[in-house]
Amino acid sequence: MAATSGFENIVTGLLFRGFQGYFRGFQTAIAQVAPNFRLFREDQTFTNESLKGRFDAIEQARANAETTLNQLAELRRQTEQQQAELALALSQIKDLQQAKPELTQETAALENIAVLDTNTFRETIGAPSILDIWRERALGFGSGFVGCILFYLILKFLSVLL
Structure with missing residues (x-):
């Protein structure tokens, strides 16, 4: 598996802090509305201490980790696609900026021709x-x-x- 980039670390950290703040706010709101209701009990312990229960918990954690990795891979793919689109847009902007002087010269030449044609037409009809x-x-x-x-x-x- 490839090492994570700095961008992924930043996004992951921001998402973690965002969700952490969201759930703290949610817990605070629940505590205000229903003071006796506790979403998570501080003394909660896992009661299925059997081997099968532990394997199930490990399997569930593995499934969650796979889901997270798949989501990160999709996020990386989208980021790479967006970077490719950005590079294409930047190259198009560069091409347009390089073509701008040529277009300006052509436009000035066409304006000169238009003025000459207008003056000639005006003189011809006596306007x-x-x-x-x-x-x-x-x-x-x-x-x-x-x-x-x-x-x-x-x-x-x-x-x-x-």
Whole structure:
């Protein structure tokens, strides 16, 4: 049988402490609800001192140990499977990170082509560019502002004359 790893020792210790705390809490709760009821008696002794009784107890302990070993083997198998999945995921992330600069360059090249195609199409149909639109807006705002000032000056001039 292979030696247990540090991870298995930690998990086993945590499970043992967890179950120990759970059963202490359970015993405390039972003691609060039914003070005269004892789940385990402190003076409990095994009464079947016969050879057959001892063999049965040993056989039961062996069966429990086999069950525990089978469960630990299943836990080890699951852990190894999860580690393999994690390694695969990490390698995929590494591949994506290595491919990212190439994809960024391709995306920038496609954006440049799209801008060129858009500008060419806009020039072909005679549609104004964004710069042309903002220039027209600025001229409209400026001419409206100047027009308002001229109208105000004309009204002032006429009010002085009349």
